[in-house]
Amino acid sequence: MILNGKETALNLNNALKLNIQEDLKKYRAPHLAIILVGSHPASLSYIKGKLKAAESVGMKATLHHFEDDVQTETVYQMIQALNNDKDVDGMILQLPLPKQLDEAYLTQAIDVSKDADGFHVLNQGLLYQGKPAVKPATPYGMTLLLKAYNIDVLGKHAVIVGRSNIVGFPIARLLMDLGATITVCHSKTTDLSYHTKQADILVVSVGKPHLINKNMIKKDAIILDVGINKVDEKLVGDVDYNDVYDHVSAITPVPGGIGPMTIHALLLNTYHLYEKHVKINTK
Numbered sequence: 001m002i003l004n005g006k007e008t009a010l011n012l013n014n015a016l017k018l019n020i021q022e023d024l025k026k027y028r029a030p031h032l033a034i035i036l037v038g039s040h041p042a043s044l045s046y047i048k049g050k051l052k053a054a055e056s057v058g059m060k061a062t063l064h065h066f067e068d069d070v071q072t073e074t075v076y077q078m079i080q081a082l083n084n085d086k087d088v089d090g091m092i093l094q095l096p097l098p099k100q101l102d103e104a105y106l107t108q109a110i111d112v113s114k115d116a117d118g119f120h121v122l123n124q125g126l127l128y129q130g131k132p133a134v135k136p137a138t139p140y141g142m143t144l145l146l147k148a149y150n151i152d153v154l155g156k157h158a159v160i161v162g163r164s165n166i167v168g169f170p171i172a173r174l175l176m177d178l179g180a181t182i183t184v185c186h187s188k189t190t191d192l193s194y195h196t197k198q199a200d201i202l203v204v205s206v207g208k209p210h211l212i213n214k215n216m217i218k219k220d221a222i223i224l225d226v227g228i229n230k231v232d233e234k235l236v237g238d239v240d241y242n243d244v245y246d247h248v249s250a251i252t253p254v255p256g257g258i259g260p261m262t263i264h265a266l267l268l269n270t271y272h273l274y275e276k277h278v279k280i281n282t283k
């Protein structure tokens, strides 16, 4: 089975659009502000997708684009202006940032009430305590995709390759919350394939094209491939899709798998922040 993120995200975006159409009878439109620094080709392409999707559901989306050589203070001032702008519900600072910028300082400068990426330490702390939090978009989108395909995680062994703060670590927590047993592997793991072969659900998020082949997986595993790599002008994941296809019970394609679900989850996060901003005093 192919886990079609593109189609699932389209359906979920359509449902979100209907909610927003209802809200627009009473309130202003939800507003996502995106800060982009430089012209990293992958970031430009992600941002284009985010802007297009936001507009397709009836959200306002604004792009604040800085040159590659901008200094931390200038970006910080923009974040403060957006924090203080009552029209803005959600904000993201597209990563990676050029080296001269202080990424930790800038991501934490985003007001927690506008943290559409869930990268603020307060949201991460709430998530790790299993409390309601803004969930990072990629892992949140992955759980929504599993839900859309009625894949029950309870009691399954999920093996995660990659330990980043934006994917590997939070998806470990979210799958654990859903009742999975978790193993987290990373670049220092010895005998990676020993672990990946144990996986009922295998999540791969390291950015290495075709790292995982059929000899590294258990028959009928469920594969979530977060990798987006350009090889010979083609996008491929971290999993060798053609090699593993006959050995899996379900797999996300690249492109068209996790990517569109990440964008949907970002819009959903922004929408939930919007609801808190505009509806809080009217319920």
Ligand code: GUN
Pocket: 092, 093, 094, 095, 096, 117, 137, 138, 166, 262
């Ligand atoms: N770069 C790669 N993934 C992400 C993401 O989810 N959010 C942001 N802001 N930057 C990213």
